[in-house]
Amino acid sequence: MIKRNGNNGNHGAKGKSGRKPKLSTVAKLRLIENKIAEAEASFAFMVAVRNNPKEPIAQRTSAAIWIYETVFGKTKQPVEISWREKAKELGYDPDAIIHKVATTIAEMGLGLGDSGSIERAVTTDTANVEVRSEQ
Numbered sequence: 712m713i714k715r716n717g718n719n720g721n722h723g724a725k726g727k728s729g730r731k732p733k734l735s736t737v738a739k740l741r742l743i744e745n746k747i748a749e750a751e752a753s754f755a756f757m758v759a760v761r762n763n764p765k766e767p768i769a770q771r772t773s774a775a776i777w778i779y780e781t782v783f784g785k786t787k788q789p790v791e792i793s794w795r796e797k798a799k800e801l802g803y804d805p806d807a808i809i810h811k812v813a814t815t816i817a818e819m820g821l822g823l824g825d826s827g828s829i830e831r832a833v834t835t836d837t838a839n840v841e842v843r844s845e846q
Contacts, residue, residue, distance in 0.1 A: 754781065 732740075760766050761774040795805040
């Protein structure tokens, strides 16, 4: 980089010009530095545990898993969201469940501002909805 007129590219500003940082800014920076130091120390400790053959295998394994999850993140856990199949398996009608819940919400007036908005979406024959299906 080429220097112009002896300054460091700061458009004429000399070193350490400007206001002092506020105490809160300094405190935040120190807190961040402390947190980074703590994280580095924790990481170094776990690496030492993992690499120490005198430590029990369970602790070494836990340390290795912690290190892996810290570096690469936790693995995604599969989540089953097929409640309809489970409801059918247990003998329930999923559509009747949804209908009953929507009707109850409409009757309580917990819709999107007024109870009429949900009531219009639900059919009027909701007096005695049988939730279990006939099998």
